[in-house]
Amino acid sequence: MSNIEEKISEAKKLALQITRETEEDRLMTLSVGPQHPGSGHFRFVIKVDGDYIVYVDPDPGYVHRGHEKMCEYRNHFQNIPHLERPVIHDSCNITYSYSLAVEDLVGITVPRRGQFIRALASELSRLSYTLYWLAIYGIFLGHSTMFMWPAGDRELLIDLLERLTGARITNAFSIPGGVRCDIPNNFKEKCLAQVNYFEKRLKEYEDIFFNNPLLRQRTEGVGILTKEDAIKLGVTGSVLRASGVPFDVRKVEPYDVYNEIDFQVQYMKTCDSFARAYVPLLDMRESCHIIRQLIDKMPESGDVREKLQFNIKSSPGETYKRVESGRGALGYHVVSDGSPKPYRVKASVGSFRNLLALPFLLTGSKLGDMPAIYWSLNYWPVEADR
Amino acid sequence: MNTATGYIKALQSGTKHVVMKRFTFRYPQEKLKFVGDGYQFDPKKGVGIAGIRGRHILFHDKCTGCQLCAIACEGIAEAITMVKVDEQWKQNKKSIMPQIDYGKCVFCGLCVDACPFYALYMTDDFELSSYTKSHLIYTPAQLAVKPKYDGEVEIKIGKRGAYHGR
Numbered sequence: 142m143s144n145i146e147e148k149i150s151e152a153k154k155l156a157l158q159i160t161r162e163t164e165e166d167r168l169m170t171l172s173v174g175p176q177h178p179g180s181g182h183f184r185f186v187i188k189v190d191g192d193y194i195v196y197v198d199p200d201p202g203y204v205h206r207g208h209e210k211m212c213e214y215r216n217h218f219q220n221i222p223h224l225e226r227p228v229i230h231d232s233c234n235i236t237y238s239y240s241l242a243v244e245d246l247v248g249i250t251v252p253r254r255g256q257f258i259r260a261l262a263s264e265l266s267r268l269s270y271t272l273y274w275l276a277i278y279g280i281f282l283g284h285s286t287m288f289m290w291p292a293g294d295r296e297l298l299i300d301l302l303e304r305l306t307g308a309r310i311t312n313a314f315s316i317p318g319g320v321r322c323d324i325p326n327n328f329k330e331k332c333l334a335q336v337n338y339f340e341k342r343l344k345e346y347e348d349i350f351f352n353n354p355l356l357r358q359r360t361e362g363v364g365i366l367t368k369e370d371a372i373k374l375g376v377t378g379s380v381l382r383a384s385g386v387p388f389d390v391r392k393v394e395p396y397d398v399y400n401e402i403d404f405q406v407q408y409m410k411t412c413d414s415f416a417r418a419y420v421p422l423l424d425m426r427e428s429c430h431i432i433r434q435l436i437d438k439m440p441e442s443g444d445v446r447e448k449l450q451f452n453i454k455s456s457p458g459e460t461y462k463r464v465e466s467g468r469g470a471l472g473y474h475v476v477s478d479g480s481p482k483p484y485r486v487k488a489s490v491g492s493f494r495n496l497l498a499l500p501f502l503l504t505g506s507k508l509g510d511m512p513a514i515y516w517s518l519n520y521w522p523v524e525a526d527r
Numbered sequence: 528m529n530t531a532t533g534y535i536k537a538l539q540s541g542t543k544h545v546v547m548k549r550f551t552f553r554y555p556q557e558k559l560k561f562v563g564d565g566y567q568f569d570p571k572k573g574v575g576i577a578g579i580r581g582r583h584i585l586f587h588d589k590c591t592g593c594q595l596c597a598i599a600c601e602g603i604a605e606a607i608t609m610v611k612v613d614e615q616w617k618q619n620k621k622s623i624m625p626q627i628d629y630g631k632c633v634f635c636g637l638c639v640d641a642c643p644f645y646a647l648y649m650t651d652d653f654e655l656s657s658y659t660k661s662h663l664i665y666t667p668a669q670l671a672v673k674p675k676y677d678g679e680v681e682i683k684i685g686k687r688g689a690y691h692g693r
Contacts, residue, residue, distance in 0.1 A: 215602035222635035322575030348540035448573035
């Protein structure tokens with residue numbers, strides 16, 4: 142009898158040894174991405190304590206391709222097709238910023254009609270980017286209809302870009318000196334019809350997705366980024382506007398024709414994941430409004446491009462120009478030593494700045510809230526790595 | 528908003544799509560209509576003419592073998608190489624013409640912008656897939672062929688939503 146009791150007590154001790162928990166044993170390390178279909182080309186290591194995330198370590202750099210170094214071996218025109226590679230569906234905005242910088246160095250002004258067409262292409266590009274992002278946000282939260290609808294409606298804008306620029310995504314349209322070609326016949330009518338139809342569709346997005354109680358429960362009050370924290374972390378774009386700061390480069394530092402356009406900077410004060418998802422929708426509405434004004438105010442005729450030599454030499458100096466892209470302020474710092482090739486090019490992109498908010502927001506939240514927070518940051522891995 | 532009305536509205540907007548038209552189109556049977564005959568460039572005005580950027584077309588009677596297209600492509604894709612051709616043309620003393628590797632080409636169209644002699648344009652032929660990589664290299668003779676492409680459908684907006692129609 143005593144023999145059996147001894148054995149039981151031994152077994153109990155053994156079991157206690159096995160299940161004895163130290164602080165390290167409690168935590169489980171998970172690697173999210175880069176093989177995860179939702180994370181993009183990006184990995185972050187998280188440690189979870191039960192259901193709560195206690196430690197986040199973002200690990201970008203899987204798609205780094207030396208984009209800024211590559212610019213030093215090519216002239217300003219040859220830079221355009223490969224500068225747009227990081228975000229191919231927002232290419233008009235990336236090349237816009239670089240073109241503005243080069244024009245400043247060379248010292249030319251773009252003809253007025255060219256400025257309008259460039260702004261129009263940039264707005265269309267921004268819309269198509271935001272829809273792509275919204276589609277991924279939808280499917281990441283398990284709402285497959287919200288993947289299908291924006292991905293389908295994006296075709297309306299891709300079609301317009303294809304008519305205008307000649308390519309569906311890699312447009313290579315804004316170049317130093319203006320735009321590559323004039324708008325084709327009947328483009329204005331076609332653009333107005335499709336953009337007006339698209340604006341009506343946004344109402345349906347609200348009904349099925351944004352006002353859906355399922356989405357609201359998953360995103361409201363999740364990942365709070367207060368106004369002070371947002372400013373301290375230096376986030377930009379829709380993430381900053383969702384935290385109650387009405388900052389938009391188009392309004393703060395108007396470039397080209399944006400000072401003639403009447404539009405509001407959309408922002409929300411709830412600071413949560415829902416606000417970060419909803420502000421891009423408000424932005425899309427504003428973009429439709431801007432497109433209508435651009436078409437209305439565009440001069441009937443005129444040059445669209447200031448002719449520059451292929452090997453244009455810029456004066457020595459440096460400049461920094463930024464535009465508002467789909468992911469926030471996007472600027473290029475170009476240093477020139479007077480040769481046809483830039484001496485140094487440095488990009489400041491919205492994605493990388495928004496990445497700083499990721500560890501801040503995820504620490505302390507539940508694992509289930511991770512998708513809702515991660516994609517609400519409007520983060521594009523390829524652009525952040527460059 | 529009330530939770531119940533939220534669910535009902537979401538369901539409503541989804542069910543509405545039962546009566547809406549199909550937005551997609553059946554691709555190989557129907558093809559998309561493009562603007563113009565492809566991207567072209569007018570060197571005198573210095574402005575391009577809008578069109579889709581598909582594969583190139585080379586006019587042998589205008590090409591002078593000046594290599595400007597190859598120089599433009601140098602830092603971008605390095606898809607253009609100048610090759611010797613058997614033909615004799617008065618304007619082309621060296622008898623060299625561009626040969627384009629579509630395995631490398633990114634269809635940016637800067638070679639078209641570089642050509643000062645109206646010799647290189649782009650066409651609306653975008654269906655370039657092949658079984659081998661070597662078939663993607665187009666010789667000057669292949670580039671001279673004008674492609675036949677007839678698109679039919681384009682986006683239209685009707686009462687039952689947007690659709691691709693004739």
